[in-house]
Amino acid sequence: xxxxxxxxxxxxxxxxxxxxxxxxxxxxxxxxxxxxxxxxxxxxxxxxxxxxxxxxxxxxxxxxxxxxxxxxxxxxxxxxxxxxxxxxxxxxxxxxxxxxxxxxxxxxxxxxxxxxxxxxxxxxxxxxxxxxxxxxxxxxxxxxxxxxxxxxxxxxxxxxxxxxxxxxxxxxxxxxxxxxxxxxxxxxxxxxxxxxxxxxxxxxxxxxxxxxxxxxxxxxxxxxxxxxxxxxxxxxxxxxxxxxxxxxxxxxxxxxxxxxxxxxxxxxxxxxxxxxxxxxxxxxxxxxxxxxx
Amino acid sequence: xxxxxxxxxxxxxxxxxxxxxxxxxxxxxxxxxxxxxxxxxxxxxxxxxxxxxxxxxxxxxxxxxxxxxxxxxxxxxxxxxxxxxxxxxxxxxxxxxxxxxxxxxxxxxxxxxxxxxxxxxxxxxxxxxxxxxxxxxxxxxxxxxxxxxxxxxxxxxxxxxxxxxxxxxxxxxxxxxxxxxxxxxxxxxxxxxxxxxxxxxxxxxxxxxxxxxxxxxxxxxxxxxxxxxxxxxx
Amino acid sequence: xxxxxxxxxxxxxxxxxxxxxxxxxxxxxxxxxxxxxxxxxxxxxxxxxxxxxxxxxxxxxxxxxxxxxxxxxxxxxxxxxxxxxxxxxxxxxxxxxxxxxxxxxxxxxxxxxxxxxxxxxxxxxxxxxxxxxxxxxxxxxxxxxxxxxxxxxxxxxxxxxxxxxxxxxxxxxxxxxxxxxxxxxxxxxxxxxxxxxxxxxxxxxxxxxxxxxxxxxxxxxxxxxxxxxxxxxxxxxxxxxxxxxxxxxxxxxxxxxxxxxxxxxxxxxxxxxxxxxxxxxxxxxxxxxxxxxxxxxxxxxxxxxxxxxxxxxxxxxxxxxxxxxxxxxxxxxxxxxxxxxxxxxxxxxxxxxxxxxxxxxxxxxxxxxxxxxxxxxxxxxxxxxx
Numbered sequence: 001x002x003x004x005x006x007x008x009x010x011x012x013x014x015x016x017x018x019x020x021x022x023x024x025x026x027x028x029x030x031x032x033x034x035x036x037x038x039x040x041x042x043x044x045x046x047x048x049x050x051x052x053x054x055x056x057x058x059x060x061x062x063x064x065x066x067x068x069x070x071x072x073x074x075x076x077x078x079x080x081x082x083x084x085x086x087x088x089x090x091x092x093x094x095x096x097x098x099x100x101x102x103x104x105x106x107x108x109x110x111x112x113x114x115x116x117x118x119x120x121x122x123x124x125x126x127x128x129x130x131x132x133x134x135x136x137x138x139x140x141x142x143x144x145x146x147x148x149x150x151x152x153x154x155x156x157x158x159x160x161x162x163x164x165x166x167x168x169x170x171x172x173x174x175x176x177x178x179x180x181x182x183x184x185x186x187x188x189x190x191x192x193x194x195x196x197x198x199x200x201x202x203x204x205x206x207x208x209x210x211x212x213x214x215x216x217x218x219x220x221x222x223x224x225x226x227x228x229x230x231x232x233x234x235x236x237x238x239x240x241x242x243x244x245x246x247x248x249x250x251x252x253x254x255x256x257x258x259x260x261x262x263x264x265x266x267x268x269x270x271x272x273x274x275x276x277x278x279x280x281x282x283x284x285x286x287x288x289x290x291x292x293x
Numbered sequence: 294x295x296x297x298x299x300x301x302x303x304x305x306x307x308x309x310x311x312x313x314x315x316x317x318x319x320x321x322x323x324x325x326x327x328x329x330x331x332x333x334x335x336x337x338x339x340x341x342x343x344x345x346x347x348x349x350x351x352x353x354x355x356x357x358x359x360x361x362x363x364x365x366x367x368x369x370x371x372x373x374x375x376x377x378x379x380x381x382x383x384x385x386x387x388x389x390x391x392x393x394x395x396x397x398x399x400x401x402x403x404x405x406x407x408x409x410x411x412x413x414x415x416x417x418x419x420x421x422x423x424x425x426x427x428x429x430x431x432x433x434x435x436x437x438x439x440x441x442x443x444x445x446x447x448x449x450x451x452x453x454x455x456x457x458x459x460x461x462x463x464x465x466x467x468x469x470x471x472x473x474x475x476x477x478x479x480x481x482x483x484x485x486x487x488x489x490x491x492x493x494x495x496x497x498x499x500x501x502x503x504x505x506x507x508x509x510x511x512x513x514x515x516x517x518x519x520x521x522x523x524x525x526x527x
Numbered sequence: 528x529x530x531x532x533x534x535x536x537x538x539x540x541x542x543x544x545x546x547x548x549x550x551x552x553x554x555x556x557x558x559x560x561x562x563x564x565x566x567x568x569x570x571x572x573x574x575x576x577x578x579x580x581x582x583x584x585x586x587x588x589x590x591x592x593x594x595x596x597x598x599x600x601x602x603x604x605x606x607x608x609x610x611x612x613x614x615x616x617x618x619x620x621x622x623x624x625x626x627x628x629x630x631x632x633x634x635x636x637x638x639x640x641x642x643x644x645x646x647x648x649x650x651x652x653x654x655x656x657x658x659x660x661x662x663x664x665x666x667x668x669x670x671x672x673x674x675x676x677x678x679x680x681x682x683x684x685x686x687x688x689x690x691x692x693x694x695x696x697x698x699x700x701x702x703x704x705x706x707x708x709x710x711x712x713x714x715x716x717x718x719x720x721x722x723x724x725x726x727x728x729x730x731x732x733x734x735x736x737x738x739x740x741x742x743x744x745x746x747x748x749x750x751x752x753x754x755x756x757x758x759x760x761x762x763x764x765x766x767x768x769x770x771x772x773x774x775x776x777x778x779x780x781x782x783x784x785x786x787x788x789x790x791x792x793x794x795x796x797x798x799x800x801x802x803x804x805x806x807x808x809x810x811x812x813x814x815x816x817x818x819x820x821x822x823x824x825x826x827x828x829x830x831x832x833x834x835x836x837x838x839x840x841x842x843x844x845x846x847x848x849x850x851x852x853x854x855x856x857x858x859x860x861x862x863x864x865x866x867x868x869x870x871x872x873x874x875x876x877x878x879x880x881x882x883x884x885x886x887x888x889x890x891x892x893x894x895x896x897x898x899x900x901x902x903x904x905x906x907x908x909x910x911x912x913x
Contacts, residue, residue, distance in 0.1 A: 115759045
């Protein structure tokens, strides 16, 4: 039971980490806290649903859905955020709220206000018994996917010119442009990656929830934002640490708190966040930003 | 190679650069001097594409590049070493140089240029895998120049290369500029240290309050009363 | 579409006849302050569809009480309490005589703060928390079976099946999710059942693994789990519960009677819930379903449509009894309805605080289908106080 709770905790932490990273990548480059990030998850969910309804085999539908997440993020940047380039953090934040609300209403009126059922294949929701302990496959897959995605991102950021440029852009975007690296391409790549990460998180989320609804992005994006703030807004390692920390804390509190106190779980978690920020106002692993012109 | 005509840069209500004209021949070193706030850096920013000019033309080999995005101007062979160096502190020396060479098409080209730079700046070879932020000020300035040279620019823009450096380090930086000049590189140098600038440059433009106050061969300007009184301490 | 044309045809005829007999039809404004977007939209949208259908049909027959042409002023409350109050105020200012509010006691209470002092009868689409009529003693009405009533029916049924122990999954976030399991517990314990544990969740919570692991670890295995969780939380909980290999049956109430839950297929096999009615072949509900399908172009998703429709009928009857378009008179007439024949069964307000006394259908999902298993009218003495 304890082993399972720990796996549950890491699994949720992994999903938060993916989401927080998506927020952090975009924030580190253009100073946008994208609250419409959650709607990328919703879009991914509907893409998966649509593909499955059209009879696309499951593995292919997953690939379609992930691509949709990435492309939706790029489209969002192109349509909503590019015209706002260079605006203040507050203006960008408000723009993202507007995009988020607009998409929610579009989903509600265009698809359905009602959650749509998506059932993942049986093997994803089954359990395996090893000796005395029964472990669920879902959380294990979730952890594996999160870790692979983190590893993939690390390799991309370290080994490719675009990845290096993105790290550089988080420090000083203007100078990256002076190197002849197009700003649009760096930003589009950042959005694409954040979209892919939102899509992966969405799939893990949906596997756990069995349905997709127009408002499903709200809670996760809020959690991701909290995770990103704990870690240090705009810091990628911070986002990962913040995500895991938040997920683990939530699940473990839920597991150990007596039922009378359980309703206060979110309050306890948020108090802990405030405490962290009082001690380390810039987050656990602050982002390095030299200057932004 | 570069001709700036009637260039104006405006920030809000303030006109930082006002109808500035000058030209720079291939292989020449031109110094842009003047007091703080005279409009030197804004002029460089406009040429590099970081600042959008309010008016005027900037011609690079006859083509007007005013208002083009910075990345496009960089790809046309203009490299700026920004004021304050602005190297990527969390990136290694190697990564800084790699980004400087991002415009190269082939890996071989990049490798060759990287080797040339490490020969020119042995100190960078020593700290190749160190974070840029761990380098000293002078080393960072060398890295910033090397990073700009990685793209094999036709025109190098240097913004205040002596700023904040110890005297012997400044000497090293200006020795390097001298060396680059002899290799035939076209350089536009912005420098507050007027005597150093006039020493290395062939021609100079003196800016005051955003407008051209004087222009001419560097040696002549160094002897002019105005420059002596205003910038060379008598 | 043909159905609609026929209705319109009849309407025109009736209007022409009406022109000769009743000199001029008067208009009565009905405010509809319900959520067309947000979390309540899945419940309010189908309810509104049924309500609109009823009003269209009634208007075709001369209006409410055969006399007052009903005009709907519909405004979206966006599932936001403050917005509900704002919208209610706007509608009251526009002169509405009757107010319809979202499927939620909390927002209905908010709207009632504005309508009750003006004696405007306020009917929640499918808000079921009995606390509603305690908080607003006058002029607020539910139509759907109240949670304490539904919980009593579920407890009676569970005990009759031989269930002896139950686990409660509660969320303090809404009246429904907080109170339904507790009402159940009161009846269940009073009649000899035992509650072996309680778990708590936050609505919209991503992960139920901790609760599920706690349930698996219970010293005494429960015979059933009772919850007020609904979509999207309910599918998430159930998915994770079953994935963990726990096959304890899960019971709930009306909020589980939706296509989303049904579409979960074999995952929801054995889930028991309540409905305000069950469409037996040949029943009034079955013919309503048919008429609705023609009207809306799709079959009813749940019993929320018929509930919306029944609200139209209740208003029609109340206006007829009141023989007036006066808000207070209509409200008094609703309060006096006794064994009013609706579509799903008889509805009685006389002697209640505003939540109706009525029969409930108990349903169970089997092989992806909702099967009717019992119809119960709980003994009023068993129903816990709100």
